[in-house]
Amino acid sequence: MAIDVQNLTFTYNAGTAMEQRALDDVSFSIRDGEFVGLIGHTGSGKSTLIQHLNGLIRASSGRILYNGEDIYAKNYPMKDLRSKVGLVFQYPEHQLFETDVFSDVCFGPKNLGLSREEVEKRARHALDLVGMDESFYEKSPFELSGGQKRRVAIAGVLAMRPQMMILDEPTAGLDPRGRDEILDQIGRLNREHGMTILLVSHSMEDVARYADRLLVMYGGKLMYNGTPKEVFRHYKELEKMGLAAPQITYAVHELRDMGVPIDPDITTVEEARDAILALLEHRGGHPRENVKGGKA
Structure with missing residues (x-):
């Protein structure tokens, strides 16, 4: 089991007049090699939830097990967790800053203290995984198209060699061609390389096409957990949550x-x-x- 979430609850500004419960007793598991879609209206708790999964936010109560180990246990190596569970935020290309593509992708593994040979090996492999050949290595990231920038940003996370990738709206702002390219690359990582994927998306078409299973959040609660076909049978209930089929x-x-x-x-x-x-x-x-x- 890659991730096992047990009775997760999180409250912003606890004990103050601004207190707000963002997650309410959420439980689910994600198996190794699974492709899971996470959907929900704005404010449903999706973004808060995914930041818990690699330890960026600590739950108010509940447990998260990664490969059977409690990430809240004393002396748990949180740095290792964040290298194994890669999190790609919306518009990750905004975090590109190096002068060329190859240097940008090298940044993460370089900070792990790896040898130059290993860093460059990982960078080449990651760029290859997202379909960027050597002709892109010396280009400035800022000369690339939106979809290409997005792929370079994803490669930067892949170079850390994660076992699981969490992607928050990875196609946001892209044209149809760029969107399809990104989703096809993510699908290939799952199918051909066995990478566990959690995809946050507002596109019902995308999650229906790519995901094995869907998690549906509403008001901080997990409302549905099933295959796309099982979940979309409830399309009338989804409409009441601001979603659709x-x-x-x-x-x-x-x-x-x-x-x-x-x-x-x-x-x-x-x-x-x-x-x-x-x-x-x-x-x-x-x-x-x-x-x-x-x-x-």
């Missing part, structure tokens, strides 16, 4: 209201396409058969 979910329900026997749990455009094609193929046979995610 992927747009294709609404289209599928409209088709069902019109009598089309299509699986109501479809959450991606690709699934809907496959399901509709399967229906068309079966028009001569059993056109009223229900189709599950495009498989008759």
Whole structure:
């Protein structure tokens, strides 16, 4: 188990007139190699929660276990935790400051006291993981596109060799192409390298497409914890929380209201396409058969 959160509660300005409970008895686990999406309206507690997971904020009560060890235990090596659980904040490119891309990515591992050879090895590997070849090494980070800057910033975290990556709205402010590039790179880190991912996102389409499981926060509480299909079945309840389902979910329900026997749990455009094609193929046979995610 990568992360095990037990009854986590956190209160800002405790004991003052400004007291505000940001997390209220939150419990969940994330398995090694899992891709988890974290969604919730602004103010739901998402950002506060992820800062607990690598020790930037200490809980008012509750426990967090990383690989079975309590991170609040006396003498727990918090520095090691932060190198193993990489946290990428919104607009991480604002933290780029070196004169060239390669130096920027070297900064983190260099501060670990590693040899120059090891630092440069890690930097090359990290840049390769995010699809940045040697032609970018000597460029100024500030000459790059928004998506490229974002990838360099992520590479800087990857160079620390984390076992888990937490990304807070990593596609914020990017154009569609840049967004797809970043998400594809993150998906590849999970699929091909087994990295555990926690993705905070406002895009229901993105989490439906990439995540194995979703956590839904509302008012500091964990409201849902399940697969995207399980969570988006509650789309009417999600709307009351200021959220929604992927747009294709609404289209599928409209088709069902019109009598089309299509699986109501479809959450991606690709699934809907496959399901509709399967229906068309079966028009001569059993056109009223229900189709599950495009498989008759």
